[in-house]
Amino acid sequence: MIGTRVVTSVLNAALANDRRQLTRGLGQRYEVMRASIKRWPVGGPIQGPLQVLSDLILKYGIGADDVVELIASMPDKELEIVNNREMPTSRCSTCCR
Numbered sequence: 001m002i003g004t005r006v007v008t009s010v011l012n013a014a015l016a017n018d019r020r021q022l023t024r025g026l027g028q029r030y031e032v033m034r035a036s037i038k039r040w041p042v043g044g045p046i047q048g049p050l051q052v053l054s055d056l057i058l059k060y061g062i063g064a065d066d067v068v069e070l071i072a073s074m075p076d077k078e079l080e081i082v083n084n085r086e087m088p089t090s091r092c093s094t095c096c097r
Contacts, residue, residue, distance in 0.1 A: 046072075
């Protein structure tokens with residue numbers, strides 16, 4: 001799990017220098033205010049494209065009947081994050097029967 005290794009290595013490096021960092025700003029600085037919160041229930045790499053799609057739908061009033069085909073592609077680098085994961089799929093065909 002790439003994400004777990006990255007978080008662990010960053011945390012270990014920070015703690016090696018100064019363990020007080022864990023409580024610095026406690027009660028004054030709230031990290032949740034600096035966090036990115038997913039707007040869509042999908043993997044991170046597709047968040048941006050979904051936002052653009054949502055904006056286009058709202059701006060131009062696009063409806064389901066207006067769409068014949070939708071093709072989405074992702075750079076290979078982004079696919080490394082989500083490809084061949086052990087987590088279950090979230091496709092509607094598997095959860096909305």
